[in-house]
Amino acid sequence: MKKISIIAFRGTSFRDPKYKTENALIRAGHVGWIFEDEPDVIYGFHPTNKAVEEAGGVDQLILLLKGKKRQPGSIQDDTAVFVRAYQLAQAGARTQVYEITYNLIEDEYDAIYARVMTLYETQAEMWYNFPKRDGTFEKNESNCAIFPSLIGIPIPSLNGLVGEYIQEMRQKGATEWHP
Secondary structure (H helix, E strand, O other): EEEEEEEEEOOOOOOOOOHHHOOOHHHHHEEEEEOOOOOOOOEEEEEEEHHHHHHHHHHHHHHHHHHOOOOOEEEOHHHHHHHEEEEEEOOOOOOOOOEEEEOOOHHHHHHHHHHHHHHHHHHHEEOOOOOOOOOOOOOEOOOOHOOOOOOOOOOOOOOOOHHHHHHHHHHHHOOOOOO
């Protein structure tokens, strides 16, 4: 058996001026995953740098996503984002990071790992969007919370609203993560 962990934190919010200079993923909340064979790397799915540039910056991109205008996304190394969320949580922010681990048979794990590495190395693009109010998405769209399921990684919830997703993680035994 091999392990893949889902790791997630709730965002600080886009309205709180105290966090205005933080990465947009810190403000939104984020979900990623960790492979047993690469425990020091946290992968995540979110809009590409090109999408940010074409939108006219992060704030403009957020407005597009809030308006349900899908954007190209890709798998990225988000380790630093999760470390920052942990640091902010230690200072009192609501960004406590949680982790839940799934055991997979080795062949399944190897296939998922190979697919993720190919998508990551090629920076293949897929549609990213914020969820609807009920946590669902339009066809062929997902966010960081739901995306892992599209590549075969078990997830604790099909709800794309990060706050509700984390609540389900905790109900299923997630523990606090620390770097």
